[in-house]
Amino acid sequence: MGFSVKIKEDAMVASGRHCCLCHKFCGIKIEIHHIKPRAEGGPDTLQNAIPLCFDCHADMRTYDAKHPKGTKYTEGELTRFRDDWFQKVRGSAGVQLGNAVAETDKLIYEKLLATLPWEGSLSFISTNNFAGFSFNTDSLNQLYAFEYLCSTPTFEFIDSDLEGAKANLLNQIRNFSRLIGYNTFPTNNSGFNHVPPEWERENPQHFDNVVNDIHNSASAVCNIYKDLTRMATRKLGIVAGLS
Numbered sequence: 001m002g003f004s005v006k007i008k009e010d011a012m013v014a015s016g017r018h019c020c021l022c023h024k025f026c027g028i029k030i031e032i033h034h035i036k037p038r039a040e041g042g043p044d045t046l047q048n049a050i051p052l053c054f055d056c057h058a059d060m061r062t063y064d065a066k067h068p069k070g071t072k073y074t075e076g077e078l079t080r081f082r083d084d085w086f087q088k089v090r091g092s093a094g095v096q097l098g099n100a101v102a103e104t105d106k107l108i109y110e111k112l113l114a115t116l117p118w119e120g121s122l123s124f125i126s127t128n129n130f131a132g133f134s135f136n137t138d139s140l141n142q143l144y145a146f147e148y149l150c151s152t153p154t155f156e157f158i159d160s161d162l163e164g165a166k167a168n169l170l171n172q173i174r175n176f177s178r179l180i181g182y183n184t185f186p187t188n189n190s191g192f193n194h195v196p197p198e199w200e201r202e203n204p205q206h207f208d209n210v211v212n213d214i215h216n217s218a219s220a221v222c223n224i225y226k227d228l229t230r231m232a233t234r235k236l237g238i239v240a241g242l243s
Protein backbone atom coordinates (compact mmCIF):
# COMPACT_ATOMS: atom_id res chain seq x y z
CA MET A 1 0.00 0.00 0.00
CA GLY A 2 1.76 3.16 1.16
CA PHE A 3 0.38 6.67 1.54
CA SER A 4 -2.64 7.51 -0.62
CA VAL A 5 -2.51 10.28 -3.23
CA LYS A 6 -4.73 12.41 -0.99
CA ILE A 7 -2.41 12.06 2.01
CA LYS A 8 0.65 12.78 -0.14
CA GLU A 9 -1.04 15.93 -1.43
CA ASP A 10 -2.00 17.04 2.06
CA ALA A 11 1.56 16.45 3.28
CA MET A 12 3.08 18.39 0.36
CA VAL A 13 0.76 21.35 0.89
CA ALA A 14 1.21 21.33 4.67
CA SER A 15 5.02 21.26 4.39
CA GLY A 16 5.22 23.65 1.43
CA ARG A 17 7.58 20.95 0.02
CA HIS A 18 10.18 21.72 2.64
CA CYS A 19 11.98 19.05 4.65
CA CYS A 20 10.53 19.03 8.18
CA LEU A 21 13.95 18.31 9.75
CA CYS A 22 16.47 20.55 7.97
CA HIS A 23 13.86 23.00 6.52
CA LYS A 24 15.42 22.97 3.05
CA PHE A 25 13.05 23.62 0.15
CA CYS A 26 13.00 20.35 -1.81
CA GLY A 27 10.75 20.84 -4.85
CA ILE A 28 10.27 17.34 -6.25
CA LYS A 29 13.20 15.92 -4.26
CA ILE A 30 11.03 15.11 -1.28
CA GLU A 31 9.77 11.85 0.21
CA ILE A 32 7.26 10.94 2.88
CA HIS A 33 8.62 8.92 5.77
CA HIS A 34 6.59 6.82 8.19
CA ILE A 35 7.17 8.20 11.69
CA LYS A 36 6.30 4.80 13.16
CA PRO A 37 7.76 2.30 10.69
CA ARG A 38 5.29 0.23 8.69
CA ALA A 39 7.16 -2.91 9.78
CA GLU A 40 6.15 -2.00 13.33
CA GLY A 41 2.51 -1.44 12.41
CA GLY A 42 2.77 2.28 11.58
CA PRO A 43 -0.33 3.29 9.57
CA ASP A 44 -0.43 5.13 6.22
CA THR A 45 -2.05 8.19 7.76
CA LEU A 46 -1.16 11.89 7.68
CA GLN A 47 -0.63 11.71 11.45
CA ASN A 48 2.14 9.14 10.82
CA ALA A 49 3.70 11.00 7.85
CA ILE A 50 6.69 13.35 7.82
CA PRO A 51 7.98 14.90 4.55
CA LEU A 52 11.80 14.69 4.38
CA CYS A 53 14.54 15.63 1.90
CA PHE A 54 16.58 12.79 0.39
CA ASP A 55 19.50 13.39 2.77
CA CYS A 56 17.44 13.37 5.94
CA HIS A 57 15.42 10.40 4.70
CA ALA A 58 18.64 8.49 3.99
CA ASP A 59 19.76 9.19 7.56
CA MET A 60 16.54 7.58 8.83
CA ARG A 61 17.06 4.47 6.74
CA THR A 62 20.76 3.91 7.39
CA TYR A 63 20.44 4.07 11.15
CA ASP A 64 21.14 0.57 12.35
CA ALA A 65 19.71 -0.25 15.77
CA LYS A 66 22.10 -3.19 16.15
CA HIS A 67 25.14 -0.98 15.55
CA PRO A 68 23.98 2.42 16.68
CA LYS A 69 26.08 5.35 15.55
CA GLY A 70 24.77 8.75 16.50
CA THR A 71 21.40 9.18 18.21
CA LYS A 72 18.21 8.01 16.56
CA TYR A 73 15.20 10.36 16.33
CA THR A 74 12.34 9.09 18.47
CA GLU A 75 8.82 8.98 17.04
CA GLY A 76 7.83 11.74 19.45
CA GLU A 77 10.65 13.98 18.23
CA LEU A 78 9.77 13.44 14.57
CA THR A 79 6.14 14.25 15.30
CA ARG A 80 7.15 17.48 17.06
CA PHE A 81 9.48 18.56 14.24
CA ARG A 82 6.72 17.84 11.74
CA ASP A 83 4.02 19.69 13.72
CA ASP A 84 6.28 22.71 14.32
CA TRP A 85 7.11 22.97 10.63
CA PHE A 86 3.48 22.56 9.47
CA GLN A 87 2.54 25.29 11.96
CA LYS A 88 5.22 27.60 10.53
CA VAL A 89 3.97 27.05 6.98
CA ARG A 90 0.37 27.75 8.05
CA GLY A 91 1.41 30.86 9.96
CA SER A 92 3.49 32.21 7.08
CA ALA A 93 0.61 32.47 4.66
CA GLY A 94 -0.38 35.87 5.97
CA VAL A 95 2.93 37.40 7.07
CA GLN A 96 2.83 41.12 6.58
CA LEU A 97 5.30 43.84 7.16
CA GLY A 98 4.97 45.49 10.54
CA ASN A 99 3.40 42.65 12.50
CA ALA A 100 5.21 40.87 15.33
CA VAL A 101 6.31 38.03 13.07
CA ALA A 102 8.03 40.35 10.62
CA GLU A 103 9.68 42.26 13.48
CA THR A 104 11.19 39.04 14.81
CA ASP A 105 12.33 37.97 11.37
CA LYS A 106 13.94 41.36 10.79
CA LEU A 107 16.15 40.78 13.83
CA ILE A 108 17.10 37.32 12.56
CA TYR A 109 17.87 38.71 9.13
CA GLU A 110 19.96 41.58 10.51
CA LYS A 111 21.96 39.03 12.50
CA LEU A 112 22.46 37.02 9.30
CA LEU A 113 23.65 40.10 7.38
CA ALA A 114 26.02 41.11 10.19
CA THR A 115 27.56 37.63 10.23
CA LEU A 116 27.55 37.05 6.49
CA PRO A 117 27.46 40.31 4.50
CA TRP A 118 28.01 40.17 0.76
CA GLU A 119 31.26 42.10 1.08
CA GLY A 120 33.71 39.60 2.55
CA SER A 121 33.76 35.83 2.17
CA LEU A 122 30.94 35.78 -0.38
CA SER A 123 32.35 38.40 -2.73
CA PHE A 124 35.71 36.64 -2.32
CA ILE A 125 34.48 33.20 -3.37
CA SER A 126 32.37 34.69 -6.16
CA THR A 127 35.52 35.89 -7.96
CA ASN A 128 38.46 33.87 -6.63
CA ASN A 129 40.19 31.46 -9.00
CA PHE A 130 40.90 28.26 -7.05
CA ALA A 131 42.89 26.73 -9.93
CA GLY A 132 46.55 26.92 -9.03
CA PHE A 133 46.29 29.99 -6.79
CA SER A 134 46.67 29.98 -3.04
CA PHE A 135 44.17 31.85 -0.88
CA ASN A 136 44.16 33.23 2.66
CA THR A 137 42.09 30.78 4.70
CA ASP A 138 40.80 33.71 6.81
CA SER A 139 38.90 34.89 3.71
CA LEU A 140 36.39 32.09 4.36
CA ASN A 141 35.82 32.83 8.06
CA GLN A 142 32.41 34.47 7.58
CA LEU A 143 31.13 31.25 5.99
CA TYR A 144 32.24 29.27 9.05
CA ALA A 145 30.75 31.92 11.35
CA PHE A 146 27.41 31.52 9.53
CA GLU A 147 27.55 27.71 9.91
CA TYR A 148 28.21 28.22 13.62
CA LEU A 149 25.37 30.74 13.95
CA CYS A 150 22.97 28.25 12.35
CA SER A 151 23.67 25.79 15.17
CA THR A 152 22.00 28.25 17.58
CA PRO A 153 18.41 27.00 18.11
CA THR A 154 16.97 30.54 18.27
CA PHE A 155 18.47 31.50 14.90
CA GLU A 156 15.35 30.51 13.01
CA PHE A 157 13.01 32.58 10.84
CA ILE A 158 9.33 32.38 11.69
CA ASP A 159 8.45 32.74 8.01
CA SER A 160 8.77 29.34 6.30
CA ASP A 161 10.04 30.71 2.96
CA LEU A 162 12.85 32.64 4.65
CA GLU A 163 13.68 29.70 6.90
CA GLY A 164 13.78 27.41 3.84
CA ALA A 165 16.09 29.80 1.98
CA LYS A 166 18.37 29.99 5.03
CA ALA A 167 18.46 26.16 5.21
CA ASN A 168 19.35 25.96 1.49
CA LEU A 169 22.15 28.46 2.03
CA LEU A 170 23.51 26.51 4.99
CA ASN A 171 23.35 23.28 3.01
CA GLN A 172 25.34 24.71 0.11
CA ILE A 173 27.88 26.42 2.39
CA ARG A 174 28.45 23.08 4.12
CA ASN A 175 29.05 21.51 0.72
CA PHE A 176 31.53 24.27 -0.16
CA SER A 177 33.37 23.91 3.20
CA ARG A 178 33.59 20.16 2.69
CA LEU A 179 35.12 20.61 -0.78
CA ILE A 180 37.65 23.11 0.60
CA GLY A 181 38.39 20.83 3.57
CA TYR A 182 39.05 17.75 1.44
CA ASN A 183 40.85 19.35 -1.47
CA THR A 184 42.97 22.24 -0.25
CA PHE A 185 46.13 22.05 1.85
CA PRO A 186 48.49 24.52 3.55
CA THR A 187 51.17 26.12 1.40
CA ASN A 188 54.62 27.14 2.69
CA ASN A 189 53.13 30.57 3.23
CA SER A 190 51.46 30.37 6.66
CA GLY A 191 47.69 30.87 6.62
CA PHE A 192 47.39 30.16 2.90
CA ASN A 193 45.93 27.04 1.28
CA HIS A 194 45.79 25.74 -2.26
CA VAL A 195 44.58 22.84 -4.35
CA PRO A 196 47.95 21.07 -4.62
CA PRO A 197 49.61 22.13 -7.91
CA GLU A 198 51.20 18.69 -8.21
CA TRP A 199 47.69 17.27 -8.72
CA GLU A 200 47.56 19.26 -11.96
CA ARG A 201 50.75 17.56 -13.20
CA GLU A 202 50.00 14.07 -11.87
CA ASN A 203 46.26 13.84 -12.58
CA PRO A 204 45.01 16.83 -14.60
CA GLN A 205 41.52 15.33 -14.93
CA HIS A 206 41.09 15.04 -11.18
CA PHE A 207 42.54 18.53 -10.67
CA ASP A 208 40.05 20.01 -13.16
CA ASN A 209 37.15 18.16 -11.55
CA VAL A 210 38.08 19.40 -8.09
CA VAL A 211 38.48 23.01 -9.22
CA ASN A 212 35.19 22.88 -11.17
CA ASP A 213 33.36 21.46 -8.17
CA ILE A 214 34.71 24.27 -5.96
CA HIS A 215 33.79 26.98 -8.49
CA ASN A 216 30.31 25.53 -9.07
CA SER A 217 29.65 25.25 -5.36
CA ALA A 218 30.90 28.83 -4.81
CA SER A 219 28.54 30.20 -7.44
CA ALA A 220 25.66 28.12 -6.01
CA VAL A 221 26.33 29.64 -2.57
CA CYS A 222 26.31 33.15 -4.03
CA ASN A 223 23.13 32.57 -6.05
CA ILE A 224 21.25 31.16 -3.07
CA TYR A 225 22.42 34.13 -0.99
CA LYS A 226 21.10 36.54 -3.62
CA ASP A 227 17.76 34.69 -3.69
CA LEU A 228 17.56 35.00 0.08
CA THR A 229 18.35 38.73 0.09
CA ARG A 230 15.79 39.38 -2.67
CA MET A 231 13.16 37.49 -0.71
CA ALA A 232 14.03 39.41 2.47
CA THR A 233 13.77 42.72 0.63
CA ARG A 234 10.30 41.73 -0.54
CA LYS A 235 9.06 40.26 2.74
CA LEU A 236 10.83 42.40 5.34
CA GLY A 237 11.62 45.59 3.50
CA ILE A 238 15.31 45.39 4.39
CA VAL A 239 17.79 45.91 1.57
CA ALA A 240 21.12 44.14 2.16
CA GLY A 241 24.15 46.45 2.14
CA LEU A 242 22.18 49.65 2.73
CA SER A 243 21.95 49.67 6.50
Ligand SMILES: [Zn+2]
Pocket residue numbers: 019020021022023024052053054055056057
Ligand atom coordinates in the same frame (compact mmCIF):
# COMPACT_ATOMS: atom_id res chain seq x y z
ZN1 LIG B 1 16.34 17.52 5.23
